Amino acid sequence: MADILKIGKYEFTSRLIVGSGKYPDFKTTYDATIASGAQMITVAVRRVNITDPNKENLMDYFKDSDVQLLPNSAGCTTAEEAITLFRMVREATGIDIIKLEIIGDTEKTLYPDVIETIKACEVLAKDGFTVMAYTNDDPITAKKLENAGAAAVMPLAAPIGSGLGIQNRYNVVFVKEAVNVPVIVDAGVGCASDAAIAMELGADGVLTNTAIAQAKNPILMAEAMKHAVQAGRMSYLAGRIPKKPYATASSPSEGMIQF
Ligand SMILES: CC(=O)[C@@H](O)[C@H](O)COP(=O)(O)O
Structure with missing residues (x-):
């Protein structure tokens, strides 16, 4: 049976979402995204052109693929800014699935402003958007984001671009236990094993950008991320063995050759 990731009315077979920043050009962005098998790529629509057909447009690269563009509100620091931005983008492109990202600390941590995020989520969800909320x-x-209408919540593993990996594994599990919408671990993934761990902890998906875009070989890292997310998901579904402090022998002691 297919293992489908359902986010609002949208369905995906890949549980990996990639970013589009920090690449040298759109061609490399496209090649890495295809290599990753991701069916969603998030785009900072305040910075990257997806609306003006007269300039180089990222949408052109993906128009013949089944990769869904996921506009994000990077660069927004208030609910009002994000709401205005997403309404403009939907008007221009018809895209109604969005990654809501409202930054509270633009200097050091890029941590989200969760109060503004909840406010914006409520308005955008009522307005018919499928809101995936970075938090x-x-x-x-x-839980508050889910109550505000979020179709998915996206807890950070570590600060954006830090590559530190999952800083608090228990919190990923607690978030998963708290909500009924998909949990996508977003930000701070540094390598493929980080993605696998997120999935083994029970995350429904992983979003990663810097780890792929800034790898020495982005295409190879994209492929590694694909396999890591798949392996982590399989491992989670298979069920890990309980951890025990002492050894248990791998073969029975009965019938052993006696000396
Ligand atoms: C691209 C995007 O949406 C980022 O804001 C996201 O949080 C990714 O973070 P990393 O670059 O650390 O993967």
């Missing part, structure tokens, strides 16, 4: 790794905020 901190806090189960209370995740």
Whole structure:
């Protein structure tokens, strides 16, 4: 049976979402995205052109693929800015699935402003958007976002672009326990094993950008991420063995050759 990731009315067979920033050009962005098998690529629509047909447009690269563009509100620091931005983007492109990202600290951590995020989520969800909300790794905020209409919550593993990997594994599990919508671990993934761990913890998906775009070989890392997310998901579904402090022998002691 197919293992489908359902986000609002949208369905995906890949549980990996990629970003589009930090690549040298759109061609490399496209090649890495295809290599990753991702069916969603998020785009900072305040910075990257997807609306003006007269300039080089990222949408042109993906128009013959089944990759869904996921506009994000990077660069927005208030609910009002994000709401205005997404309404403009939907008007221009028809895209209604969005990654809501409202930054509270633009200097050091790029941590989200969760109060503004909840406010914007409520308005945008009522307005018919499928809202995927970037947030901190806090189960209370995740629940509030779900109540505000989020179709998915996206707790950070670590600061955006840090590559630190999952800083608090328990919080990923707590967020997963707190909500009934998909949990996509977003930001701070540094390598393929980080993605696999997120999936083994029970995340429904992973979003990663910097780890692929800034790898020495982005295409190879994209493929590694694809396999890591698949392996992590399989491992989670298969069920890990309980951890025990002492050894248990791998073969029975009965019938052993006696000396
Ligand atoms: C591209 C995007 O949406 C980022 O804001 C996201 O959080 C990815 O973070 P990394 O670059 O650390 O993967």
